[in-house]
Amino acid sequence: MRIGLTGGIGSGKSTVAGFLREAGAAIVDTDAISRGLTLAGGAAMPAIAQQFGADFVTVDGALDRDRMRALAFSDAAAKRRLEAILHPLITAEALAQAEAATAPLIVFDVPLLVESGRWRPRVARVLVVDCPAETQKARVLQRPGWTLERVEGALAAQTTREARRAAADAVLLNDGISLVALRMEVMSLAARWGCETITPP
CATH class of the missing domain: 3.40.50.300 (P-loop containing nucleotide triphosphate hydrolases)
Known part of the structure; x- marks a missing residue:
């Protein structure tokens, strides 16, 4: 189920x-998946850096979450661009975790x-x-x-x-x-x- x-x-x-x-x-936490994708070395970071520029990447290579949050709240188009990057990756990882789960x-x-x-x-x-x-x-x-x-x-x-x-x-x-x-x-x-x-x- x-x-x-x-x-x-x-x-x-x-x-x-x-x-x-x-x-x-078994809990599949999509917020946790999103955070993992936007850490340094995360699978979403190359596309985010390309789409939004270095200003949205911290010195260690992670997403600058505060800066991105402020942009997403104020710019609907930017929010959609971010979602276009993240949502397919989140969905794929969430479904993979579900397939691997053995809980009822x-x-x-x-x-x-x-x-x-x-x-x-x-x-x-x-x-x-x-x-x-x-x-x-x-x-x-x-x-x-x-x-x-x-x-x-x-x-x-x-x-x-x-x-x-x-x-x-x-x-x-x-x-x-x-x-x-x-x-x-x-x-x-x-x-x-x-x-x-x-x-x-």
Whole structure:
């Protein structure tokens, strides 16, 4: 069973992914794959350097993530150029990891699953971790280096809460709930989906 896990920034998606891993699922983390591709020596770096120039490459040869993030937020065309480089590489590596996994439940952790439109046909179910925008802001502002302007920019770059919920087969509301209760919900869902035998479309 292949599951797509998504949620807005600060929703608690990473926490849910950790509980799913604890339940025995294999987690394919597309953010981690993206970071690996843009480290020094990463497979995406030659094309990024060619497309965007040396200003977007650090002295050790990695992507200057802060500079690229600022550009992507302000320039939609530049964002599309970056995605054209990264998305095929991320998808190929994610599918390779899934093929190598032996767990009964394979979870693709994809922050922009709904926005991309590419992942829905590859999974049998979509699990959305949901919470109000104000809760998202409060959580992310506790992270080092995040300002309100940066948080609001990140929220604006993602789809709406309503669109994510509409695309979901299941929604975990992670607001006003204890970690113990959230874990129980995740474990119950993992047990139910892990026992199903549905071939992804």
